[in-house]
Amino acid sequence: MFQQTARARPFWLATASGVALATCPVMAQTSEESTPTEEAAGTPDLQTPDVVPTTSDAPDTASEQQIGFAADNLNYDGDSEVVVAEGNVQMNREAIEMRADKVTWNRQTGQVFAEGNVMIKNPEGDIAYGDKIELTDTLRDGVVENLLVVLDNGSRLAAVKGTRFDNGNIELENAAYTPCPVEDDEGCPKNPSWQVRAVRVLYDRAKNKVRYKGARIEIFGLPLIPLPGLSHSINNEPSSGILVPEIRLDRSNGFEIAVPYYLRIAPDRDMTITPHVYTDAAPMLEGEFRALTDIGSFRINGYATYGSLVPLVGEAPDTQKRFRGYLESAGKFQFDPRWSLTYSGRVATDRTFMRRYDISRDDRLRSTFELERIGSNSYLSIAGWATQTLRVNDIQGQQPIALPIIDYRQRLDDPIFGGQFELQLNTLAIGRTAGQDTQRAFAGAQWNLRGLTGLGQEVTLTALVRGDVYHSDENLLTAIPGYRGKSGWQARAIAAVAADMRWPFIGEFAGGTQTLTPRVQVVATPPIKNLDIPNEDSRAFDLEDSNLFAINRFNGHDRFEDGARITYGLEWNYSRPGFNINSIVGQSYRLTDKPSLFPDGTGLTDRSSDIVGRTTIAYRDFLRLTHRYRLDKDNLAVRRNEFDATIGSRSTYAVVGYSRLNRDILLLGEDLQDREEVRAGGRVAFAKHWSLFGSAIVDLTQQRDDPLSGADGFEPIRHRLGLAYDDDCLSIALTWRRDYADTGDARRGNSFSFRIAFRNLGF
Template sequence: MPPAESPVVIPGSTVPLPRDGGAPVAEGDVIGFAADEMRYDDRGQIVTASGNVRLNRDAWRLAADAIEYNQLTGVVIATGNVVAIDPEGNQALGDRIELTDSLRDGAIDNMLLVLNDGGRLAAVEGQRSDQVFNLRRAVYSPCAVVGSDGCPQTPAWQIKALRISYNRGKHRLSYRNASLELFGVPVMYLPSFSHPDGEAKQASGLLLPGIKLQRQLGLGISLPYHFALAPDRDITVTPWFYTAVNPALQLQGRRLFAKGPIEIDSLFTYTRLGDADANGNIVDKGNRFRGYFALKGNLQHTPEWRSRFSVRLTTDDTFNRLYGLGFDDMLRSTYALERQTSDSYLSVAAWAFQGLRITDRAGEIPFVLPLIDYDWRPRDLVLGGRLHFGANSMNLFRTDGQDVARALAFARWDRSLLTPIGQRVTFTGMMRGDVYHVDNADKATLPAYAGVDGLRARAIPVAAVDVEWPFAGPALGGTQTITPRVQLVATPATQNANFPNEDSRAIELEDINLFDLNRFPGYDKFESGTRITYGIGYALDRPGWALTSEIGQSVRIAGDGSAFPAGSGLSDQLSDFVGRTSLKYGRYFELIHRFRVDRSNLAVRRNEFDIQIGSPQTYATIGYIKLNRNILLEDLEDREELRAGGRVAIARYWSVFGSAIVDLTTATSNPLTTGNGFEFIRHRIGAEYEDECFRLGVSWRRDYIGDRDFRPGNSFLLTLAFKTSPR
């Protein structure tokens, strides 16, 4: 007769669960064992495993120093360094765990539950019933409790509670008699409270309040509530309460349709409105409905067709600035139906604008319906070159201003070839035809942009030859390339004087358009005559850093350049010099300099710097631009501006940041002007703490430029974020 208990050294085994009537063992009715030593008691039907015990059933796993499994009662008792892992990867650690043989339900002493998203739950004792953990005298935190040096540390934030219920299926934690602690200090009592875990894709509930202090609004507190309506839609309702003005309501919504996403953002209130009278004095117009509405979306109808749209509207000029929604002086609303293939593009669009400057007149703001663009680039070569066909049609109208209808089409042919000595020669031929119809030309905002009433047409033939000759070789431990370039462009005299100018106003000779066939932006103006453009490019590439530079000029052989305003750099026979230099060192330094120098007296007409220094943690950005063109058109006014910003990491989790915009154009009579020829537009300074589970920031912004009922002043903002998913 065999002994009742016999020790067996066994690295792996399976134990079938008891079945009535000797029915066959089904899948899932087998518990897998792996242990250094295993004992089996025939009488008590108890399996005892010890030494690196691993037990699993389906996707449920259990590891411990020792495990006792009673086949009669179906109870599994694990002791010593116990780790229970569910199918989602959540780990329950404890000194002693008593489970059913399904490994799903049971009791745990001195439990530590490590969630799959990185959060942690610790408790004196806990009960697990399938998808729900019920914990007593517990604490939750997603923050690290061990520092980088391996020593214990106080988590940035944690919630202690008498009882915590964690529903893993619903991804939600619920608390009773809880308190919130920041860096170990209790800051808030929470008698009843719940929040989603870090794996919840979406959940309804109250979000963190927002706090800001602004001169004209006073102290503002928001109480946002998020409604997770369905996996493909949600709404956030945020009431704002202010001490100096009436409350406001913010509504944000998102919907993911089968064809694409749509988002809505709005803010509404009923409060005082101050506007300027004919003399520029601020007049209180009493309480009015004021608000902002934005809608944007992108819908993919078929693989080739899609719709893109964006709507931005506000009830008055200063509302967005007053409530911190932006500093735009023009809001744009647009819709475009687009078709894109591998070689063609079609867009049928509509545009509407809302001017927010005090000088804007509603009747002069244009509407565009429709605006049609077509572009086709056949793959087949013609005479060894590439063809490019394009067309554009625009109907622009105003309620009290110049109306323009335009239709044009062009065909362009380009062929590039390499000569035996390494020159790249590109031949270009283009033919374009335009038809314009103008009404109310006498109502144009500026006479320089006006056309002549009636129907007009023009034909624009263009021929060009472009030659580049790069020379490359080793230099200074890297490779340098010197590339001279010469271009000849010939266009017969083109009529520009009697045609309107709606989209060719931002005239600027730059390095990026020096070699363009038409140095006017847009379609309405086209550069005529014959010219030679020449320049030289230089590039030096070394391991870790790179330098590129280019400079050029054009000479007008035929034509007088009268279509360009004086000061644009293109109105004389010789153009100004333009160029660009870029220096980049790894990821830590980048400098870009763009310039335009007057060809007659070498005065700097454009001087622009953009500098980036530092790492992602500590960095500085500096931008400077000075335009000294002496152009009388208001669209091309001279200006000088300095922009600066940066962030400095002062500790592992702490940083300070700031930014500023300074107008250097001219000292004004503004009392806030320093008297030294410059004045601040706005600046912002702040400090922030951010680790893997918590962010706290405070910032101060000051606006120096007012606009009607938006007055210069200070704004303070407090940001607070509790991260439930540090990963």
């Protein structure tokens, strides 16, 4: 062993870990301009040299001041005090391993040279390669020629020349960085999808930061994007700077360029500020703030501009400029294992702002909060919500504000029959600035007992009681009479009993297993005072397979189905490895001749209901088909028809959807309207990493389906078509979209967008 008096880590350790670019998840540009510098001769080589790592034969060191040394030949000239080691030279110190063809140490001048297939590996698994390394005997500073650093995550840094100074700073000349593979699937060399090239790279050890001079990004070998002042930290933390711009072109705003600036405020807080500049619209500013606290996280996102507003249909023209914007925020906080708070808020200054600037196509903005306590046998929720409508013909004053909504539930075991009780307390207050106000409170209890008979029948018995109290005013402001109820105080009592029996039969069929399950349910409920009660949460009902066997087939609490009925159905399931078919069909029959509470066209108006069903077919991850339907009980006409299909692999697939609601009525006394539409989308991979994608929505509604609609039976709503490239470290997409409807200043027409994302670069 050779005794080393200096305690500094060897230069090759700093080279392998100090300038390892892949240790930073976010890279960004600073605002400073790069200074032109003379580029070092040569080209940085990102390919791994033909050096095979070997097990070190150098002995372990007893202290960090010692260096383990092994070589095929070792010569020492006592006169010149030069040590020359040749042939598979291996050295180690503090778990750092180095090998080279030859190492020369001049003890008089203090110079150390390592040359020929130099390779250094640090404890983290990073490997550095070089042709020549020149050091002082303090091992604090030196020079490396043709440096290559390969990190344990596959990222690479190469430089024609690297210099380490006594203070720990490092300078690389004519450098390149990439996280992309440099070999194809067959192990042959290839150019990376992208790389950062720079005239000079400076590593500041004190600030733990890397800065670039004359940096640019090369994509497929072409220098496309200059990055003046590119910099980043190397301590696994993102750093502030300019991110990759976004480019769009559309009919409403013209050409758009957005340049995000990322601001690292603290390890648990950051902000992104994005100016948007348009050729046909006023500039817009976007900002997003994110924070992580000890008990949760939240974010705030906003858009703001100052411009004119094109009026909606039927509104008076207004060319006066005004503030326009959109604000949203969401977060969740976990106070302890049982208590949590979740909130989401969304608000816009007008109804077309979000659509014009392509922020979202939602036609309603809902803001909510919910405080929850979840116990082993209890649940408490204190919530509230409000809605802002963006629909053209809706009145904002008619939109409900629900505050508070309190729901408490408690489960108790039945010590006598072995069933389970669930107690529930619920209260709701709904207010409107120009509409009906409603308050509700109820208390209920439900008992369930589930068991198996000796013949294998699964039987569930249910008993339910509930008492409701309502108060409402301004009832005449509700447009649909069936939703109003009587103003003032109203009360009602609800009781129901039910028995549900399922009897599965299992057997072999066509090389697989089939299960045939008949199901029968009987529900009895005394007459209930429903129409005197305001209807806030039991609207837009339609019979389908998901609610066929529900005790109360109305959604919500404001309506409860009364009378006695029997519901019967059949479920068939067939499965074999990788393949499954599931189908259910059913119908119900009311045992009383009392007029139905359900509106016309819902499938439950008469004593015999319509026939509803669903069929799902799945084959591995390649195919999934779902068909839902409702057939008229009298003539088997299709009143509801929904079809959804997903076919293909992850790289090439098609998604098709069709839906039609045909209630065969002219006037509808509730919200759900007849309509027909078809949806299609897909992606086709036509080469390695390349694909075409697209989607379209077409409204097929005719005036015979909806007399108030101006549709002619084929009205495209929007479509998009794009070209994409996607590999392990680069994503590029060019998209064309066309909208077919004007909404205020959100104009119909074409829009184009270009997106590029560099993985492992933080963009």
